[in-house]
Amino acid sequence: MAGPGGDMQWCFSQVKGAIDDDVAEADIISTVEFNHTGELLATGDKGGRVVIFQQEIENKNQPQFRSEYNVYSTFQSHEPEFDYLKSLEIEEKINKIRWLPQKNAAQFLLSTNDKTIKLWKISERDKRPEGYNLKEDDGRYKDPNSITSLQVPVLIPMDLMVEASPRRVFANAHTYHINSVSVNSDNETYLSADDLRVNLWHLEITDRSFNIVDIKPANMEELTEVITASEFHPHQCNTLVYSSSKGTIRLCDMRASALCDKHSKLFEEPENPSNRSFFSEIISSISDVKFSHNGRYMMTRDYLSVKIWDLNMENRPVETYQVHEYLRSKLCSLYENDCIFDKFECCWNGNDSVVMTGSYNNFFRMFDRGHRRDITLEASRENSKPMQVLKPRKVCTGGKRKKDEISVDSLDFNKKILHTAWHPQDNIIAVATTNNLYIFQDKVN
Amino acid sequence: MLGRGVKRKRSCLEELEVEVLPDGARKPDRKQDGGEDREEEAAASLLQQRQVVLGLCLKKLQDDQAGVELSLRRSVLLANTLRQIQEEMWRDRTRGPDRLDPDSCLVRDGFREDVSVTCPGCAEDGCCDAVSPDAPSQDPNGPSDQQKPPPAPAGSTLSDSATGYLSDLALDDIFEDIDTSMYETSDLPWSCGGGALWPLGVSLWPEENLKPPSLSSGGGLQSCLMDLNDLDYIIEILVKS
Numbered sequence: 001m002a003g004p005g006g007d008m009q010w011c012f013s014q015v016k017g018a019i020d021d022d023v024a025e026a027d028i029i030s031t032v033e034f035n036h037t038g039e040l041l042a043t044g045d046k047g048g049r050v051v052i053f054q055q056e057i058e059n060k061n062q063p064q065f066r067s068e069y070n071v072y073s074t075f076q077s078h079e080p081e082f083d084y085l086k087s088l089e090i091e092e093k094i095n096k097i098r099w100l101p102q103k104n105a106a107q108f109l110l111s112t113n114d115k116t117i118k119l120w121k122i123s124e125r126d127k128r129p130e131g132y133n134l135k136e137d138d139g140r141y142k143d144p145n146s147i148t149s150l151q152v153p154v155l156i157p158m159d160l161m162v163e164a165s166p167r168r169v170f171a172n173a174h175t176y177h178i179n180s181v182s183v184n185s186d187n188e189t190y191l192s193a194d195d196l197r198v199n200l201w202h203l204e205i206t207d208r209s210f211n212i213v214d215i216k217p218a219n220m221e222e223l224t225e226v227i228t229a230s231e232f233h234p235h236q237c238n239t240l241v242y243s244s245s246k247g248t249i250r251l252c253d254m255r256a257s258a259l260c261d262k263h264s265k266l267f268e269e270p271e272n273p274s275n276r277s278f279f280s281e282i283i284s285s286i287s288d289v290k291f292s293h294n295g296r297y298m299m300t301r302d303y304l305s306v307k308i309w310d311l312n313m314e315n316r317p318v319e320t321y322q323v324h325e326y327l328r329s330k331l332c333s334l335y336e337n338d339c340i341f342d343k344f345e346c347c348w349n350g351n352d353s354v355v356m357t358g359s360y361n362n363f364f365r366m367f368d369r370g371h372r373r374d375i376t377l378e379a380s381r382e383n384s385k386p387m388q389v390l391k392p393r394k395v396c397t398g399g400k401r402k403k404d405e406i407s408v409d410s411l412d413f414n415k416k417i418l419h420t421a422w423h424p425q426d427n428i429i430a431v432a433t434t435n436n437l438y439i440f441q442d443k444v445n
Numbered sequence: 446m447l448g449r450g451v452k453r454k455r456s457c458l459e460e461l462e463v464e465v466l467p468d469g470a471r472k473p474d475r476k477q478d479g480g481e482d483r484e485e486e487a488a489a490s491l492l493q494q495r496q497v498v499l500g501l502c503l504k505k506l507q508d509d510q511a512g513v514e515l516s517l518r519r520s521v522l523l524a525n526t527l528r529q530i531q532e533e534m535w536r537d538r539t540r541g542p543d544r545l546d547p548d549s550c551l552v553r554d555g556f557r558e559d560v561s562v563t564c565p566g567c568a569e570d571g572c573c574d575a576v577s578p579d580a581p582s583q584d585p586n587g588p589s590d591q592q593k594p595p596p597a598p599a600g601s602t603l604s605d606s607a608t609g610y611l612s613d614l615a616l617d618d619i620f621e622d623i624d625t626s627m628y629e630t631s632d633l634p635w636s637c638g639g640g641a642l643w644p645l646g647v648s649l650w651p652e653e654n655l656k657p658p659s660l661s662s663g664g665g666l667q668s669c670l671m672d673l674n675d676l677d678y679i680i681e682i683l684v685k686s
Contacts, residue, residue, distance in 0.1 A: 195517040
């Protein structure tokens with residue numbers, strides 16, 4: 001991507017979060033999501049908090065245009081709970097945040113932990129009423145006998161206050177852990193998916209949801225496959241997909257039947273027999289599925305690769321990008337230290353020409369579909385001078401290590417980038433390391 | 446955490462990663478002369494890797510049971526890996542019907558309540574049929590989800606190397622990775638159920654076990670413990686024969 005001819009050059013813009021290396025577990029970022037205009041950027045963490053950043057729109061006419069994201073609102077979305085029946089703690093970690101398209105002055109988002117989805121309203125207050133008849137300005141009630149005349153309260157300006165209030169709580173519909181939430185294009189319904197089921201909700205109705213996919217076997221001992229991700233089509237409100245731990249993606253049409261256990265399409269690539277190992281199934285498990293903005297393609301992320309599928313072709317992906325193929329020979333170690341179970345997400349840029357996903361050692365990768373180019377960049381404090389251009393990184397897979405290359409054995413597998421997001425219109429990306437959020441943008445010349 | 450954990454050397458893992466091929470894969474530069482030796486080597490190290498993976502798998506499943514909150518995806522993937530190894534070991538064993546493979550047959554039987562542990566030899570089909578691998582994954586959408594077995598090298602070569610591998614190793618090494626100490630405690634969070642998953646004859650989905658572990662399941666558990674205690678005795682008998 002870096003190079004002449006107007007290609008993108010990524011520069012450091014901002015980093016959010018604590019500087020110390022000692023990471024508090026509650027601060028671990030668990031989800032990142034831009035809203036539909038890109039003006040707001042939400043993060044969720046393991047402590048159940050949501051932090052929303054707002055883009056300060058500077059003068060775009062200035063040559064050194066730089067948009068900064070500053071904290072807009074912070075609130076505690078979920079608290080830890082205890083399931084007394086099963087004697088299990090329910091984590092408050094925010095698994096997913098999804099924004100609703102904006103309908104009025106307020107912003108709405110869905111946030112979910114393992115069991116409960118909440119609809120939050122984020123609204124601004126920049127005026128307050130003054131001059132109540134029955135109350136003093138500080139809130140104390142007046143003595144009714146002292147009131148001799150009526151006055152009309154007036155709204156006076158005040159410092160901007162951003163309030164987050166829970167408007168709906170969608171609970172008790174999931175036996176297993178929720179991994180996905182997706183708002184339908186009809187703006188009325190949304191789906192939530194756990195390991196074995198996908199449920200359909202109406203945004204206004206919290207006391208019931210419809211189960212539309214159920215892969216739970218009658219005998220749990222026969223369970224061999226779970227749902228790993230699910231999403232609604234961006235334009236067709238009847239279409240959804242869900243991915244599985246066996247590397248398959250099923251596309252379902254809700255018009256076909258009430259229960260979408262029979263898929264309309266099954267996307268699966270036959271396995272390459274020369275690559276077969278004990279870990280084949282684990283690395284084929286799909287960790288994320290995302291439709292393209294235009295709705296023609298979908299992208300899946302498994303442990304080692306990113307695949308782009310044409311919705312009209314089920315038997316193989318149209319494009320496959322290797323994220324970190326050098327790890328294939330290390331699968332045994334990665335199995336031992338559990339890294340092989342890491343779930344990486346992936347995302348599209350605004351016009352579906354570039355896709356991005358994370359890797360280890362705080363590396364993240366971008367694949368330019370049109371130009372057949374890819375780049376590896378690093379999110380680190382060392383490269384965080386304002387507007388510093390990021391240098392492409394390279395992993396040395398064998399033989400002589402060149403200068404500036406890093407060898408596979410030196411990679412830090414504790415530094416993983418699982419969550420990334422791309423601004424819906426501009427070349428601004430948000431990349432989450434363990435407890436820091438990096439914002440990079442395309443250098444504007 | 447229950448048990449002693451898996452004994453393995455770090456260098457063993459690293460060595461495996463350098464040398465061991467994925468199942469059924471062949472080194473492209475293998476030459477004909479000395480090729481057989483290399484094949485035997487590769488098969489032996491493949492078996493070694495399988496042993497390591499088996500041990501890790503069991504350890505992880507054990508840890509998952511020990512009060513840490515289950516990730517169903519992780520448990521399913523581990524169980525499937527275990528099942529795959531089980532099927533491979535069973536297939537290897539059936540290729541060499543005249544020699545006992547204590548890994549697959551005996552240990553498996555040792556964990557089953559209803560099969561006699563005195564398995565005289567693998568020539569006895571009844572013994573092994575009783576522990577035939579599970580039906581392929583329940584999936585109404587077609588056979589594509591079934592786990593395909595890896596392409597096998599020539600039967601005789603593998604059985605020769607398998608038996609050679611067995612006679613070269615002290616039997617202790619074979620069972621090194623199988624941790625039996627978890628059966629020695631009385632505080633077990635799960636109930637001993639049907640043997641769908643070897644060698645743990647337990648339910649992996651405690652979320653589905655609405656009744657807490659109780660004495661009613663103790664009978665099955667006791668029988669598991671007894672079988673394990675008999676295991677050492679059986680091994681001795683076999684080695685002497």
